[in-house]
Amino acid sequence: MPESTSSTSFTSRRGLLFGTAAASAGALLVGCTSNDTKDEKAAASSQPAGDDKPGKHITIGFAGPQADHGWLNAINDNAKSRAKKYSDVTLEITEGSNDTAAQIGQIETLINKKVDVLVVLPADGKALTQVGLKAMRAGIPVVNLDRIFNTPQAYRCWIGGDNYGMGLSAGHYIGEKLKDKQDAKVIELAGLDNLELTKQRTQGFDAALKNYPNIKKVARQAADFTVESGQAKMAQLLQAQPKFDALWNHDDDQGVGALRAIKQAGREDFLMVGGAGALSAFQAIQSDNSVLKATVLYPPTMAASAIDLARALGQGKGIGGLSEFEIPVSLTLYSAVVDKDNVGQYMATGFR
Amino acid sequence: MSRGGPLRALAARADVRTLSLLGVLVALIVIGGITKPDEFLDTRNLQLVLTQASVIGVVTVGMTFVITSGGIDLSVGAIVALSSVWATTVATQEYGFAGILFTAVLVGVGCGLVNGLLIAYGGMVPFIATLAMLASARGLALQITDGKTQIVTIDGILKLGERDSYILGIPPLVLVFAVVTIIGWLILNRTTFGRRTVAVGGNAEAARLAGIDVRRQRLYLYLLSGLCCGIAAFLLIILSGSGQNTNGNLYELDAIAAAIIGGTLLSGGRGTITGSVLGVLIFTTITNIFALNNLQSDVQQIAKGAIIVAAVLVQRRTAASST
Numbered sequence: 001m002p003e004s005t006s007s008t009s010f011t012s013r014r015g016l017l018f019g020t021a022a023a024s025a026g027a028l029l030v031g032c033t034s035n036d037t038k039d040e041k042a043a044a045s046s047q048p049a050g051d052d053k054p055g056k057h058i059t060i061g062f063a064g065p066q067a068d069h070g071w072l073n074a075i076n077d078n079a080k081s082r083a084k085k086y087s088d089v090t091l092e093i094t095e096g097s098n099d100t101a102a103q104i105g106q107i108e109t110l111i112n113k114k115v116d117v118l119v120v121l122p123a124d125g126k127a128l129t130q131v132g133l134k135a136m137r138a139g140i141p142v143v144n145l146d147r148i149f150n151t152p153q154a155y156r157c158w159i160g161g162d163n164y165g166m167g168l169s170a171g172h173y174i175g176e177k178l179k180d181k182q183d184a185k186v187i188e189l190a191g192l193d194n195l196e197l198t199k200q201r202t203q204g205f206d207a208a209l210k211n212y213p214n215i216k217k218v219a220r221q222a223a224d225f226t227v228e229s230g231q232a233k234m235a236q237l238l239q240a241q242p243k244f245d246a247l248w249n250h251d252d253d254q255g256v257g258a259l260r261a262i263k264q265a266g267r268e269d270f271l272m273v274g275g276a277g278a279l280s281a282f283q284a285i286q287s288d289n290s291v292l293k294a295t296v297l298y299p300p301t302m303a304a305s306a307i308d309l310a311r312a313l314g315q316g317k318g319i320g321g322l323s324e325f326e327i328p329v330s331l332t333l334y335s336a337v338v339d340k341d342n343v344g345q346y347m348a349t350g351f352r
Numbered sequence: 353m354s355r356g357g358p359l360r361a362l363a364a365r366a367d368v369r370t371l372s373l374l375g376v377l378v379a380l381i382v383i384g385g386i387t388k389p390d391e392f393l394d395t396r397n398l399q400l401v402l403t404q405a406s407v408i409g410v411v412t413v414g415m416t417f418v419i420t421s422g423g424i425d426l427s428v429g430a431i432v433a434l435s436s437v438w439a440t441t442v443a444t445q446e447y448g449f450a451g452i453l454f455t456a457v458l459v460g461v462g463c464g465l466v467n468g469l470l471i472a473y474g475g476m477v478p479f480i481a482t483l484a485m486l487a488s489a490r491g492l493a494l495q496i497t498d499g500k501t502q503i504v505t506i507d508g509i510l511k512l513g514e515r516d517s518y519i520l521g522i523p524p525l526v527l528v529f530a531v532v533t534i535i536g537w538l539i540l541n542r543t544t545f546g547r548r549t550v551a552v553g554g555n556a557e558a559a560r561l562a563g564i565d566v567r568r569q570r571l572y573l574y575l576l577s578g579l580c581c582g583i584a585a586f587l588l589i590i591l592s593g594s595g596q597n598t599n600g601n602l603y604e605l606d607a608i609a610a611a612i613i614g615g616t617l618l619s620g621g622r623g624t625i626t627g628s629v630l631g632v633l634i635f636t637t638i639t640n641i642f643a644l645n646n647l648q649s650d651v652q653q654i655a656k657g658a659i660i661v662a663a664v665l666v667q668r669r670t671a672a673s674s675t
Contacts, residue, residue, distance in 0.1 A: 066494075068597060073499035193649060219646045226598040227501055231591055232404060236643035239397050240388070253501055253596075260593045264514050265396075280503060352500045 048308055054088040058117065058314035060307060061110035063103060064145070065123035066096040069225060070253045071276055074300035074351030075121060075145075082304035089311055100127040107131045111138050117310040120155075121145040121303070129154050141313045145306045147197075152329070156313060159306050159331040161298040163200035164207075166250075166335040169296045170273050171208025173337045174246045175215060177271060184215045184245045189234055189258055191250040193222035201250050201275070218244060223254045230257030238265045246271045252278035252295055259284070262291055277338065279350030286343045294339035300351055302333055369615045372666075373630040380634065384641040391644050399523055405636040406529035407432075407587045408606050409629060413536040414580025415607040416628040417573050420540070422553040422620025423478040425577045427467060427485035428607055432600030434489040435459040435585030440502040440595030449508045452589060457582035463489055464578015468571035486604070493597040502595040513590045525587050532583065537625040549573060553620025609656070610635060613663035634659070 060083065067073040076096065083091035092115055094106040103123055108131060110118060118135050122128035125147040132154030135142050144155035152158075178184040188205060191198045202220070209215055221237050223229035230249070237247075238261060247270055249255045255274045262272070274281045274295035281295045312319050312327050319327055338346045384392035391397060411428050418425045438444070439456035447454075463485060470481040504510065511517050512524050519527065540546040548569050551559040560566045581600075588599055612618055613634070614627025635656065642652045 067499040068494055070500055220648075221643055221646070222649050224598070224601065226601065227592045227594045227596045228588065228599050228601070233643070235400055235404065236640060239394070239400055239640075240391055240644040240646065242391065256501055256503060256594055257592050260513070260591070266515055280501075 048082060048085050048304075054086070055311075055315040055317070057088045057090070058311065059090045059092055059113075059115045060310045060314065061107075061113070061115035061118045061140075062091055062093045062120075062307075063107050063110065063118070064094075064096050064121040065103070066098045068098075070278055070351055071251075071298070071300055072096070075303040077351075078300050078303040079119065079307055082307040086307075086311060088315075089307070091307070098123045100124055103128060104131045107135065111135050111140060115140060116314040117141050117143065119143045119145055119303075119306045119310050122147050122149070126150050141310075143306050143310045143313065145303060157309050157327055157329055157331070159302055159309060160333065161302060162332045162335050163197040163298075164204035165332075166275060166296050166298055167201040167204025167206070167248075168208045169204075169335045169337050170201075170248045170275065171205045172211070173273055173294055173296070173339075174248060174271070175208060175212040178215055178245055179212055181245060182214060184212075185218045185241070185243070186215055186246040186248065187218060187237055187241055187244050188220040189230070189237060189247060189249040189254070190220055190222040191225050191254070198222065198250065205248060215245075223251075223257075225251050225254050227254060227257035227260075230254030231261045232257070234258035234261035235265065238262065238267055244270055246273070247291070248273050248275070250275045252276045252281040255281060255292070255295075259290055259292060267291070273337075277346065277350060279347075279352050282338065282343050282347050282350040285338065285340055286347070288340055294337050297334075297336045297338060297346070299333055299349065301349055305331070370624070370626055370630070373614065373627060373634065377630060377634055377637065380637045380641065384637065384644070387641065388644045392641065395521065397640065397644075399518070399521070399526070401633070401636050401640050402526040402529070403523050403591070404640070405632050406523075406525040407584045407591065408603060408610070408636075409529045409632045410532045410580050410584040410587065411600075411603050412607040412610045412628045412632050413532050413625060414577035416536070416611045416614070416616050416623050416625055417540065417549055418478075418577050419608070419611050419616050419618060420553045420620060420623025421549045421570065421573050422556065423471065423570065423573065424608070424618075425467065425482045425574065426479065426604045427463065427482040427489060428577065428581050429600035429603035430486040430489035430493070431460055431463045431578060431581035432585045432588060432603055433493040433597055434463065434496075435582050436589055436595040436599045437493045437497045437502060437597055438595075439585065440504055440589060441496065442502075445504065445506060448506055452504070452506065452509060453586050456586040456589065457579065460578045460580070460582020460585060461575060462578070463581070464575040465571075467578065468574035471574060472567040472570040490597065493599075497595070497597045499597065504589060504593050504595070509590055510593055513593070525590060528583065528587060532580065533625060533629050540623060540625055545569075545572070550621060550623065553617075553623070555621070606632075606635065609660050613660060631663075 062079050064075060065072060067076050083089050092110060097103045107120060118140050120132060120142055129150040132142050132149045136154060141156035144158045146160035148158055149155055174186055190202055209217060219237060219241055221233045223233040249258050249272060252274045268291055270291060271293050272291040274292055275298060277295055277297045277299060281292060284290050284292045285294060309327050318325050415425055415428060435456045438459045439452045444451050444455045467482055467485050470476045471478050517524055548564050551564060552566050552569050556566050589595060610631030611628045614624055614631035616623040616628060638655055639652055
């Protein structure tokens with residue numbers, strides 16, 4: 001069938017032409033709007049990941065720890081505001097508690113209320129595994145947020161941050177900054193040492209530094225994730241180390257205190273990298289008037305994504321074509337480094 | 353035994369206790385000097401240690417009075433937290449330096465008043481009343497902040513924590529600590545109020561029969577402790593440049609421990625401001641030496657525990673030998 005062949009080749013040639021034109025127009029458009037990409041990306045991060053068409057109405061139960069800390073507070077805010085964006089979602093949120101027994105009681109209440117899906121950020125993942133199992137057995141799928149349950153049987157989907165990766169990112173960022181410096185010294189202001197996540201952050205940091213034989217970690221002190229402890233421990237570290245090149249601080253909240261101690265000691269001869277992604281840290285990075293040059297993210301927006309996943313679970317669909325008809329079993333967030341170059345893009349996600 | 357024998361013996365024993373504490377402190381300084389000569393024996397380090405002792409030191413002075421009277425104040429850390437967050441709310445920051453100072457002290461005194469009324473006139477056991485205050489003040493502090501860190505933006509306050517405002521090399525925080533200590537010492541050792549405090553702690557019934565208004569005395573003592581917490585909260589605001597509901601974490605234990613290793617009897621009837629301040633300095637110096645040598649906090653806590661046990665054992669021996 002020669003006719004049809006020629007017609008095909010014609011259409012394809014025309015298609016090619018059109019395609020090229022479209023592509024160049026597209027490039028032109030991108031070029032024109034490139035000034036606005038920052039805003040677009042900031043908007044994108046607050047965009048729900050689920051299908052926007054309202055589906056059947058579902059109730060999502062949310063149980064988290066007591067928000068006694070900036071990051072946890074941001075977790076609650078993110079979950080609430082994302083749930084509000086869906087007209088087909090009701091959020092049943094419990095009072096946060098760090099008491100294991102109390103949190104178990106709250107989750108059991110949500111199970112008895114027969115919510116459609118549960119989102120749980122356990123104060124202690126191991127201790128709350130049993131109640132996760134109970135919910136799953138009762139036919140309520142559980143989205144386990146951040147602090148992980150002991151067994152995969154206790155949740156349908158886990159979403160959380162990457163503590164090891166946070167250390168890796170911080171270590172690589174510092175390593176690249178100091179790679180041309182002979183005998184460079186770095187110090188670490190860690191978080192609460194009795195939390196597993198603190199150890200993982202340190203392990204990742206040490207692993208990354210192994211790639212840079214010219215750098216040596218000369219000191220590490222653990223603080224308590226609070227401003228007060230950050231100030232106290234940093235003041236000691238500064239006295240202990242009269243000369244060093246970089247500091248990694250695990251948490252931006254305790255970083256407020258650490259920055260105070262650095263200012264009080266009148267030191268500015270090193271580079272500091274923070275952790276988590278607090279608004280105050282972003283502002284300091286943007287204004288570039290302190291030693292704080294970057295922070296490694298541990299995004300509280302994961303709570304919003306957990307609501308997206310819970311909704312998809314409740315309505316029995318996948319998310320944005322990801323892995324066909326079902327949502328994945330586990331999602332680990334990436335610990336990106338935010339510095340002066342990209343801080344504008346992340347500013348809207350900073351928590352107080 | 354000559355005239356005034358028992359009294360003199362008591363004074364001598366108190367001196368021995370103070371001297372032994374001084375000995376511990378000197379030994380620590382020697383250890384610090386040997387392990388980290390350059391960093392430890394440095395003016396900046398001395399300033400650092402004293403600054404870090406200031407906040408908890410002021411709290412401990414108030415605590416010493418309460419324990420001397422046979423009471424206990426478990427709420428000091430929570431009061432520091434509540435004072436600091438109330439004083440750093442945006443509303444208060446509009447009134448500047450004076451607004452923050454006034455609010456911090458007022459909230460401290462207010463909490464002390466509630467403690468005092470519950471204990472003196474409500475007949476509650478100090479342990480329970482102040483435990484209730486601990487819980488509710490922390491809760492209220494969390495409610496006010498909503499878990500957020502309240503950053504102070506008033507330059508006048510921030511400056512006070514920085515090197516430019518040191519007076520003859522002494523940080524303003526340390527000066528406040530020194531003044532509170534001296535006033536505390538004078539009140540406890542040179543005034544009727546001080547004698548009444550000791551009398552109430554020694555034997556409340558005897559004090560009442562001797563004409564002391566025991567209830568009013570107790571009320572004043574918890575007010576005093578609250579006032580110290582308010583001052584400490586203000587110092588902490590200067591130091592950390594912020595108010596946070598986690599401020600003052602475990603201060604109650606640190607203050608009680610410092611007072612007890614200083615020689616104040618937990619059962620009441622004897623208190624020493626000098627000893628308490630030495631206790632605070634010993635703890636702060638240990639923390640400093642450990643941090644300079646890059647030892648981790650778990651080791652620091654174990655050492656702290658061991659020192660408390662040793663000090664109380666020594667106290668029991670001296671108490672036993674005196675009877």
